[in-house]
Amino acid sequence: MDLKSNHTPVLTDAAPVTKSRLGVHSSLLPYSHAGTTFTHGMLLTIPRKKTGILEDVRSSGWLDAMKSSSPPARKITKDVGHGFASSDSETAGAYFSWLLKYPSALASFDQIMNYAKGKRIALFMDYDGTLSPIVDNPDCAFMSDNMRAAVKKVAEYFPTAIISGRSRDKVYQFVGLTELYYAGSHGMDIIGPVRQSVSDNHPNCIRSTDKQGKEVNLFQPAAEFLPMINEVLNSLEECTKDIKGAKVENNKFCVSVHYRNVDEKYWDLVGQHVHDVLKGYPRLRLTHGRKVLEIRPVINWDKGKAVTFLLESLGLNNCDDVLPIYIGDDQTDEDAFKVLREGNKGYGILVSSAPKESNAIYSLRDPSEVMEFLKSLVLWKSSTLKSLI
Numbered sequence: 001m002d003l004k005s006n007h008t009p010v011l012t013d014a015a016p017v018t019k020s021r022l023g024v025h026s027s028l029l030p031y032s033h034a035g036t037t038f039t040h041g042m043l044l045t046i047p048r049k050k051t052g053i054l055e056d057v058r059s060s061g062w063l064d065a066m067k068s069s070s071p072p073a074r075k076i077t078k079d080v081g082h083g084f085a086s087s088d089s090e091t092a093g094a095y096f097s098w099l100l101k102y103p104s105a106l107a108s109f110d111q112i113m114n115y116a117k118g119k120r121i122a123l124f125m126d127y128d129g130t131l132s133p134i135v136d137n138p139d140c141a142f143m144s145d146n147m148r149a150a151v152k153k154v155a156e157y158f159p160t161a162i163i164s165g166r167s168r169d170k171v172y173q174f175v176g177l178t179e180l181y182y183a184g185s186h187g188m189d190i191i192g193p194v195r196q197s198v199s200d201n202h203p204n205c206i207r208s209t210d211k212q213g214k215e216v217n218l219f220q221p222a223a224e225f226l227p228m229i230n231e232v233l234n235s236l237e238e239c240t241k242d243i244k245g246a247k248v249e250n251n252k253f254c255v256s257v258h259y260r261n262v263d264e265k266y267w268d269l270v271g272q273h274v275h276d277v278l279k280g281y282p283r284l285r286l287t288h289g290r291k292v293l294e295i296r297p298v299i300n301w302d303k304g305k306a307v308t309f310l311l312e313s314l315g316l317n318n319c320d321d322v323l324p325i326y327i328g329d330d331q332t333d334e335d336a337f338k339v340l341r342e343g344n345k346g347y348g349i350l351v352s353s354a355p356k357e358s359n360a361i362y363s364l365r366d367p368s369e370v371m372e373f374l375k376s377l378v379l380w381k382s383s384t385l386k387s388l389i
């Protein structure tokens, strides 16, 4: 099948951020959210990425989007006494104001658990920037042993899945835990438990076996794009090979073009090459991640749909006694936050050390806070279970 045609490729952010919070049931909102109004002086200016038709790199403003796509590593510095170094009090002030809108999931832990009482929690997490810190070399984004132990423990108590932009195999190599469910390629490659109703509803869902020989449902809604993705991967590798620091990553149903290690004066060149290659592939689209351009098939599927798919596979979708929690740091995670927010289903938790607009309800500053949150979930659950004995 020839998937090419002559339309203009579209440059999109993964999810437009809904500004209104009224769609969220008040019982799900932290106290400071219900009808949040920022008083004068507390207003934040949060940089938004540009969206639009992919035109010329320099004229369309998407070079700006490339520039603003990842907060500097240490924008907010911790200090033992009050949490921030005094030298950056303005940044710290902006962060604290932002926390009023996206309260810390650690500080609000009791409130979250209050809502979770009597409910079954299902946990979904992104990988890069959530379970592992952002590093310069994508091949070295290792998870710490402590984080692995925390994820392993949490998965003993709650159904847990990782939904990553990476290939499913790659994220499994990094995490190495058999007790989780994995979705790669931004949710376009999912292994979930066998459930007949799910395979009946999704034509591309087939019965398969996982690495341990266990029967599973394998769902790859973009399978037909594989030859096209491989073609684009080769072209992108070829045209960026002379740009120092550029790296093209094969994420199976998606391709990432990293420019984190490219001298800023060549970023537009990276963007222009991606643009030129994509001109011939209108059925592929481009999104911005953290110092990365992500190319993926134009299909009606994203991390939000992957969450719903996994909930269905686990027999947990549309159940009043289920509380899904999704933790992620990147633009593509917004789709998942949105699904939970709009369906009044559960909590999105944004991992960010810098203020940014999000569909999440809570926030955590960095992967170390994610680990604390996971440990707190385990403690809460084990003490709840003990109290029942």
Ligand SMILES: O=P(O)(O)OC[C@H]1O[C@H](O[C@H]2O[C@H](CO)[C@@H](O)[C@H](O)[C@H]2O)[C@H](O)[C@@H](O)[C@@H]1O
Residues within 6 Å of the ligand: 126, 127, 128, 129, 133, 134, 135, 136, 137, 138, 139, 141, 163, 164, 165, 166, 249, 251, 256, 258, 260, 289, 290, 291, 292, 294, 330, 332
């Ligand atoms: O959905 P995710 O699991 O968050 O995947 C999004 C991208 O993550 C990776 O890139 C990011 O992390 C790298 C390692 O820390 C970093 O070097 C890079 O700058 C970040 O953008 C992954 O390598 C990409 O393929 C994913 O698209």
